[in-house]
Amino acid sequence: MEYVLLLPGQGSQKVGMGKDLSDAFPAAREVFRAVDDAVDAPLSTLAFEGPADELTRTLNAQPALLAHSAAVWAVVQHAIGSQVRAAAGHSLGEFSAYHVAGAIDVAAAARIVRRRGTLMYEHGLARPGAMAAILGVLTTSIDDICVQASGERGLVVPANYNSDEQVVISGEVAGVERAMELAKAAGAKRCLPLPVSGAFHSPLMEPAVAGLSAALRSESWCDPRVPVVANVNATPVTSASVACDLLVQQLTAPVQWTSVSRRLVEQYPEATFVEIGSGAVLTGLLRRLAPTVKTLSCGTVAEVEKLLVLAGESA
Numbered sequence: 395m396e397y398v399l400l401l402p403g404q405g406s407q408k409v410g411m412g413k414d415l416s417d418a419f420p421a422a423r424e425v426f427r428a429v430d431d432a433v434d435a436p437l438s439t440l441a442f443e444g445p446a447d448e449l450t451r452t453l454n455a456q457p458a459l460l461a462h463s464a465a466v467w468a469v470v471q472h473a474i475g476s477q478v479r480a481a482a483g484h485s486l487g488e489f490s491a492y493h494v495a496g497a498i499d500v501a502a503a504a505r506i507v508r509r510r511g512t513l514m515y516e517h518g519l520a521r522p523g524a525m526a527a528i529l530g531v532l533t534t535s536i537d538d539i540c541v542q543a544s545g546e547r548g549l550v551v552p553a554n555y556n557s558d559e560q561v562v563i564s565g566e567v568a569g570v571e572r573a574m575e576l577a578k579a580a581g582a583k584r585c586l587p588l589p590v591s592g593a594f595h596s597p598l599m600e601p602a603v604a605g606l607s608a609a610l611r612s613e614s615w616c617d618p619r620v621p622v623v624a625n626v627n628a629t630p631v632t633s634a635s636v637a638c639d640l641l642v643q644q645l646t647a648p649v650q651w652t653s654v655s656r657r658l659v660e661q662y663p664e665a666t667f668v669e670i671g672s673g674a675v676l677t678g679l680l681r682r683l684a685p686t687v688k689t690l691s692c693g694t695v696a697e698v699e700k701l702l703v704l705a706g707e708s709a
Contacts, residue, residue, distance in 0.1 A: 395477055395665075395666060395704075395705070396477055396478075396479050396662060396664060396665040396666070397474050397477050397478045397479065397665055397666050397667075397668055398478070398479060398480050398481065398482075398658055398662050398665045398666075398667045398668070399478055399480075399481040399482075399491065399494055399667075399668055399670050400481075400482060400483070400484075400487075400667055400668065400669045400670065400676040400677065400680070401463050401481065401482070401483030401484070401487035401488070401490035401491045401494065401669075401670055401671060401676075402459060402463070402483070402484060402487050402490075402669060402671045402672055402673055402675055402676055403459070403483065403484035403485035403486040403487040403488075404452065404455050404456060404459065404485060404486045405588075405675070406459060406671065406672040406673040406675055407441075407449055407450065407455045407458055407459055407672060408446075408449075408672060408673070409441070409442075409443065409444035409445070409446050409449060410441075410442060410443075410444075411441050411442075411458070411459075411462050411672045411693065412426065412438070412441055412442065412461065412462040412465050412672075412693075413441070413442040414694055414695045415462075415465050415466065415469065415693075415694070415695060415698065416438065416442070416465065418695045419465075419468075419469045419695075419698075421465075421468040421469050422465035422466070422468055422469050423465075424468070425461060425464045425465040425468050425500055426438035426441075426461055426465060428500055428501050428504075429457060429458075429460070429461040429464070429500060429501070429504040431501070432500075432501035432502075432504040432505050432508075433457055433504055433505065433508045435454075437454065437457055437458050437461060438461065440454055440458060441458045441461065441462065450589070451511075451515065451591070452511040452512075452514050452515045452518075452590075452591050452592075453508060453511035453512045453514075453515050454511070455486075455511065456486045456507040456508065456510060456511035457504045457507050457508045457511065459486060459487070459490070459671060459672060460486070460489060460490050460493070460500070460503055460504055460507050461500070461504065462671045462672050462693065463487070463490040463493070463494070463670050463671035463672075464490065464493055464494070464500040464503070466670045466671055466692055466693060466698060467493070467494045467670055469698055470670075470692065470698060470701055470702065470705075471494075473701070473702050473705040473706070474668075474701070474705050477705075478494075478620055479620060479621075479662055479665060480620050480621045480622070480623060480630065480658060480661070480662060481494055481495050481618075481620060481621075481622050481623075482622060482623040482624075482625075482654050482655075482658060483622075483625075484554075484625070484649060484651055484675075484676060485554070485594070485595070485625065485644070485649050486507060486510075486511075487671070487676075488622070488624070488625050488641065488644065489503050489506060489507050489510075489641065490503070490670070490671065491622045492615075492618060492622055492637055492641075494670060495618035495619055495620050495621075495622050496616070496618060496619040496620075497615055497616055497617065497618040497619075497622070497634055497637060498613060498614070498615050498616075499614075502613035502614060503613075505609070505613065506606075506609045506610060506613060509605065509606065509609040510602075510606050510609065510645075513602035513605045513606055514591070514592055514594060514599065514602055514645075515591050515592065516602075517592060517598070517599060517601045517602045518590070518591040518592020518593070518594075518598075519591070519592070520601070521592075521593075521598050521601075522567060522592070523564065523565055523566055523567065523570075523592050523593025523596065523598045524564070524565070524566075524567045524570040524571075524587065524588075524590075524593060525553060525562055525563065525564045525570065525587075525588040525590050525593060525594060526562065526563050526570050526573070526574050526585055526586060526587045526588060527560060527561075527562050527584075527585070527586045527588060528560070528561050528562070528563060528573075528574070528577045528582050528585055529559060529560055529582060529583045529584040529585070529586070530559055530581060530582045530583030530584065531558070531559055531581065532577060532580040532581050532582055533580045533581050534576070534580040536552050536561045536563065536577070537552060539573050539576045539577055539580065540552060540563060540565075540569075540573055542572075542576060543569050543570075543572040543573035543576055544565070544569055546572055547566075547568040547569045547571070547572035548565065548566030548567070548568040548569035548570075548572075549565045549566045549569050549596070549597065549598070550563055550564065550565030550566065550569030550570050550572070550573045550596075551563065551564060551565055551595075551596050551597070551648065552564075552648045553593075553594060553595035553596055553648050553649065554595065554648060554649040554651060555648060555649065555650055555651055555652045555653070556649075556651050556652065556679055557651075557652055557655075557679050557682055557683060558652065558683070559682075560679075562588065562595075564593040564594055564595055564596040564598075565593050565596050565597075565598065566593070566598070570587075570593075574587075594645075595644070595645070595646065595647060595648055595649060596646060597646055599645045599646050600645075600646055602645055603642055603645055603646065606641070606642055606645055607638075607642045610638045610641060610642065611638065615634035615635075615637065615638065616634055617632055617633055617634050618631065618632060618634070618637065622637065623654050623657055623658060624637075624640045624644075624654075625640070625644050625647075625649045625650060625651070625654065626640045626643045626644055626647045626650065627640070627650065628650045628653035628654045628656075628657050630657075651679070652683070655679065655680050655683050655684075656683065659680070659683065659684045659687055663687075665688070666688040666689070666690060666704070667680055667687060667688065667689045667690070668689075668690045668691075668692050668701065669689070669690070669691045669692060669693070670692055670693070671692075671693050672693050673691070673693065674691035677689035677690070677691055690704070
């Protein structure tokens with residue numbers, strides 16, 4: 395059996411995530427301890443107990459989600475590691491993907507994403523922005539809508555191409571509001587403002603680039619053992635230096651998740667796609683794109699045990 399790993403991004407966090415794993419598996423418990431030590435903060439307690447508003451803060455949610463994904467991987471790696479063919483992660487999840495692909499250890503990755511989250515939060519305060527999810531099939535492309543809204547009210551760009559019927563936009567508040575109006579006029583089913591602290595994956599994050607680049611270069615990387623399909627251009631990455639370059643670009647570029655998903659399904663049509671970490675957002679998007687693909691979410695003890703049984707049956 396072949397596996398492709400999907401790693402969730404910010405927004406998938408929830409209070410209690412990873413607690414049952416930490417209680418049940420020493421390997422998972424050690425990962426959470428390592429992340430706490432790396433960022434010098436009790437992130438595991440925040441993930442396990444909340445409060446939710448503190449966990450949701452960008453600088454906390456990002457390393458906490460990474461820790462959960464890494465904890466799951468620590469438990470299942472021995473069973474499926476040799477059968478993993480590729481990985482991909484959504485936004486923050488791309489850092490988790492490089493960890494499960496063996497390119498960076500969990501402590502180093504935690505320090506980077508903690509810094510990334512802090513930079514995104516700080517620059518979001520310095521230059522306030524907004525994001526919104528646009529749902530449905532539009533009679534005008536979201537790209538054209540963003541161009542028009544930018545010319546009329548303020549900069550707004552597509553930030554996440556999540557599926558053919560779901561795109562997230564990002565930019566200046568007035569630009570995002572105008573783009574939502576235009577999207578509704580073009581047939582959007584819903585336009586949902588997102589509770590975020592800045593205009594992520596847009597040019598408004600440009601001031602954070604230097605800080606993230608420095609954080610990436612300050613840690614030890616090696617080439618990933620399996621390809622990681624990049625958010626920025628949906629191409630498989632097998633080089634540590636290319637990985638770092640693209641992770642910097644990702645701050646201001648849109649997440650091409652629809653293209654990432656299509657590439658993975660086309661290249662690995664018989665694989666089981668396993669979402670490693672909190673929630674099942676990415677496997678849900680994948681099933682809408684390719685309804686016949688095999689998927690599995692893996693973030694709780696019960697889900698881990700199901701994967702381990704599956705791996706044993708396929709051995």
